[in-house]
Every structure is written in C-alpha cells, then in structure tokens.
Amino acid sequence: MNFFKAFHCEISSIVEKLSAAGKLPDGMDPSRLTCEPPRDASHGDVATNAAMVLCKQAKMKPRDLAELLAVEIAKIDHVTSVDVAGPGFINIRLAQEFWHAKLCDVLAAGTDWGNSDIGNGQTVNVEYVSANPTGPMHVGHGRGAVVGDALALLLAKAGYKVTKEYYINDAGAQVDVLARSAYLRYREAFGETIEIPEGLYPGDYLVPVGEKLKETFGDKWLNAEESDYLDEIKAFSINAMMDLIREDLAVLGVTHDVFSSEKELVENGGVDKAIAYLEERGLIYTGVLEPPKGKKPEDWEPRPQLLFKASEFGDDVDRPLKKSDGSGTYFASDIAYHFDKFQRGSDQLIDVMGADHGGYVKRMKAAVKAMSEGKAELDIKLAQMVNLMDNGEPVKMSKRAGTFITLREVINKVTKDVVRFIMLTRKNDAQLDFDFAKVTEQSKDNPVFYVQYAHARCHSVFRKADEEFADLDRTETALAKADLSLLNDESELTLMRLMAEWPRLIEAAAESHEPHRITYYLYDLASEFHSLWNKGTGDVSLRFLHADNLELTKARLALLKAVSLVIASGLLVLGVEPREELR
RNA sequence: GCGCCCAUAGCUCAGCUGGAUAGAGCAUCCGCCUUCUAAGCGGACGGUCGAGGGUUCGAAUCCUUCUGGGCGCGCCA
Structure with a gap:
C-alpha cells in the first residue's frame, strides 16, 4: 500500500471538513494536491503542497492556510509533528511505530510487497523485440527486449493485465x-x-x-x-x-504470450479490412505527395498513391499505404496489426522499438487515434543504441569482417542477469555504454554487483544466524513478532522508510512506463544497507547478531529479512535472479 | 528544408510528471578491517542545470528563439 496516497486522502478530507465548517470556501479543487517524500529527509517524512495549490481558491496567504491545515493534520494517527516551511510546504513527521508497522507489512507481503492495484485490471499490450526474422539478435535488440520485458513485469506488478507480444515481420x-x-x-x-x-x-x-x-x-x-x-x-x-x-x-529470460505474423495478417485480409475501415470514415484518398525537402531521392517522381490522412491526427504529412506494385506498405500492415491488437481488447498499447524508427512514431500514433476513435492510447518507447566497450575502448564490429558480436555471445560472456540489469541502468531513450570489463567487475563501480552483494550479505547473516542460533525461528511471521521498537538507529529507520516507499515507486514507474527507475531505487536501497552494515564495524552494538540479546537479534533479522525481500522483489521485476552468495 | 530525441560537477549519469539549499558514481585528496563478505563504508573538493526571453507564489522540469550533437524524411522494416 502506497502510504502517501493515504495521506493524500486524509488531507483532502480535512479540506472538505474545513469547507463544511465554513473555514474555507465550498468546492475546493484538490486535484493538484500532492503528498511526497520531501527532497531533503531532514524536512520530515511526508511533505504536501496543499497550502500552495489551494491558497488562491481559499483566498488566503499560503502560509496562513498551511497553519490552518497543520492543526488538523497533526491529529492524524502516527503524526508526531507538523511544520510549515519555505513558501508554504507542510512537513509531516511520523512516529517510529509507523515505520515498524511498515516493516511488518513487508514481512507479511514478501516479494509481493509493492504490488499495486492502480492498473485496476486494465488490459495493456506490450509489443517488444519484433526483430526481423533474418538473423540472430544483436545487442540493440537485446535492449529493446529487456526494456519491454521489464516494463511488462512492472505493469503486471502494478495491477495491469498484460499481454506480451512479438510481431513477426515475415511479409516484406x-x-x-x-x-x-x-x-x-x-x-x-x-x-x-x-x-x-x-x-x-x-x-x-x-x-x-x-x-x-x-x-x-x-x-x-x-x-x-x-x-x-x-x-x-x-x-x-x-x-x-x-x-x-x-x-x-x-x-x-524473455517470454512472450503472443507471436503475431504479418504474413498471416495480410493473407487473412486484415490489411484490407483496416483500410476499408478507414475508408468508411473518409480518411483515405488517392493523392500525390510532395517530395521531401533537402535530401531528395535520386529516382523521385510524382506518383498518385493511396494515402491515409495522418495529418488530421497530428502527423506532418499524409502517409502512403500502397507500394507502386500494388502491395501494401509496412505502415499499412502495421495499421492493421494495431487495429487487431485494439480489437482483441487492449486500449493501452505500448510498442518498444529501436530509436532508428523514431520517424515512425507520429504516423503510428495518428493511425491508432484514427482507428480507435480516440479510445486507445499508444505509447512508443524508443530503445537507444548500445555501445559495446571493453575497458573504455569501443569494441569494433563489422558484419563483413565477421567480428559482429551477437546478443548470445554477450550473454554467454557476462550472464543474462548482468545483461538485463545493465540494460536498465539508463533511460530507454539515452545511449548506453555496455563495458565488458566494468559489468563483470566485482566492485561497487558495478551496479549489478553492488545490489546483488547487498542481497547476498543479508543471506550471509542468515547463514551465520542458523549456526549460532540454531533453534531460532527465522520465518517472516515469527520475525514480525519481534520487538521492532529496538530498531531505532537512524540508518535502520532510513532503511524502513525506503522500503515503505517501494509501493509508491512501483506506481510511479508503471504510470510513466519507466522500468529503469527500479534499478536506481535498488541501488539506493543497497547503498543504505551497506552503510548500516559498516556502522557495525565501528559500533559493535549495531551488528545484527547478538549472542547475549535474542530480542535484538530477532528485530535485526526482521529488518534484514525485509531488505532482502524488497531487493528480491525489485530484481524480480527486472527479471534478474537474486543471488544468496557471490563467491 | 522539416520533424523527433538529447544537452545537468573534469567524466558517466539520476532528478519522483512544476516544489524548498540541484543529487549519486568515477576521478582527485583524507580517513575506517582482532568484524556476520573491506567485493564495503565515512568525509573533503567539485555547478551561471548549453544561451537568451516568457508563463507563476515557484522552472533543470512547461512555451518560445538561438547554439551544438544524434536519428529520421514515398515504393525498407
């Protein structure tokens, strides 16, 4: 459960209550109100902009409104202090018990922690890879495959009904x-x-x-x-x-639910059907296109063609549907394909494709808008280039010289888990350097290792605990009953806060279709964990296992268990297997 | 010529859909192992967020004009 949403509800109802009591005008619109973790943790646990977005409607100065709201917010359960700061932020601080309760929630949910229902069972179709069946996959395809697969897993975790689909271009x-x-x-x-x-x-x-x-x-x-x-x-x-x-x-480790064949689509008349559908709506005509300015093709000659009125739906020009030999263009069959996906029940469509298809985005969005009469939404994620490197030097590749490196060779060299994780260490639309030396290094320079190491360290303590506390019940349910109030070091609380934010992160990443955010979150969580771990080197009381203090040991193990579960939960979304031991 | 993407510390990049004093890692410098993995941690240094203008309580984020990169522009997919 995303607890920021709970605060959003609480504060919205406080506004309503104040309206009812005549202290604020009626009909306040809270739509721009947000509850977020403050940028600086020293400001508190939850910050809201309520006073700043509502001050105009309330006809009050933001700070005055903030004070008014703060009195009510202070009455919410677990709130220990409410401060008004800066231009009118309301900073809310929560009691330790709140975080301890969150820790119990993590233990109860296991790797399902972070699952959300924002998808509300809506159907999303994610199409990815769709490499031409003309040869083995290369690294660029691999990136698209990982982005699409992780996005699909992410959306599923956020409560969407996801279809993972591959379009076979077997007709051109x-x-x-x-x-x-x-x-x-x-x-x-x-x-x-x-x-x-x-x-x-x-x-x-x-x-x-x-x-x-x-x-x-x-x-x-x-x-x-x-x-x-x-x-x-x-x-x-x-x-x-x-x-x-x-x-x-x-x-x-990529699996698709559906493989669709372009050839079948054409042979079954899907393309003709889609064209007919558009024709009925007056969106098709025969016309002559202007030659493209600047780089003019050598053999250009004006020619009447069957065109789709893409320009009526946001594209720059109308787009051809038939080649000069009478067969359909790729665009024509792709329209039919998206029409098909829509008719199969998806009103949210996502395509992951290579950045070299960027010029295709507008026309495809236009086509989807036209075909679905605005009911379907198409998002296109462009996977940018991957530069293969070794120790900072670009790896030279040439198809002719036979030095072309396939995806399979890369996976064999570094494992699929490394490939999957590294592919998600950048936004999909930014170029990515994939350095063989770096990604296999066992050091903190390598984010895959860094995160896996945190997970493995947790398990290393579990192994040690099983030796030293042979009769201790280490199941989640038993650990949740420990006296968690013993967890009050600042690092421990920071870890609990971070874990409590996981559901919110999942929702934000799912809504924005950005799986790379998971990687960054995991890195932060791992970093906080390594930090706590090292505090134990200077301060023995902060170590996890204490032979003379069973209660404390249980509480610390509960925290460790939760950390390992959240890391595992995140890695699962990336399609990476959590490691329990690294050597 | 037109359209899309990008520009943030010396380098590689985050920045939670408009929030507070813009954050990590690397590099450089200084510290921390009789320890459950030092394969790690802490600190210091480092910025006119490419430039100008605009929108408003508030802009790295939205609009606009430049500058400099990448991709694309009928009968390839």
Missing part, C-alpha cells in the same frame, strides 16, 4: 532477401562454391539452414526457377530464424 522484401541468401547456402551444401552478392545476408548462421534445406528437399531445387522455390524456402528459413530468435530470447 527483407524475408525475400533472406530466402535468396538461404538458397545460396543450399547450393553451397551441395559443394558449390558460392559468392554472396551485395544486398544479401552474408552471415554464416545461414550455413546450417542451407544444410537443413538439403536434408529436407534433396536436390529438388538445384536447377529450379526462383519463382518455384522462393515461397517454400522462405517459409523454411523464417522458421529457422524464428527458432534462433526464440532461443536467444529464452537465454535472456
């Missing part, structure tokens, strides 16, 4: 290129020396596909016309590539 020209490339490998499997022309895929991951083709079809296609073999070889190769990609995803 790129898969034809794949088929031609695979065909060459097929000939190669018969001993022919081949040369891969410019424009085809040179990667040797297609060699086994060629051999499989030989096994499956024998020499059937060796002297055939392309029109005869293309479709079958294409289907075969796409399957092989999707198997490869699914394996990459599995190794990364």
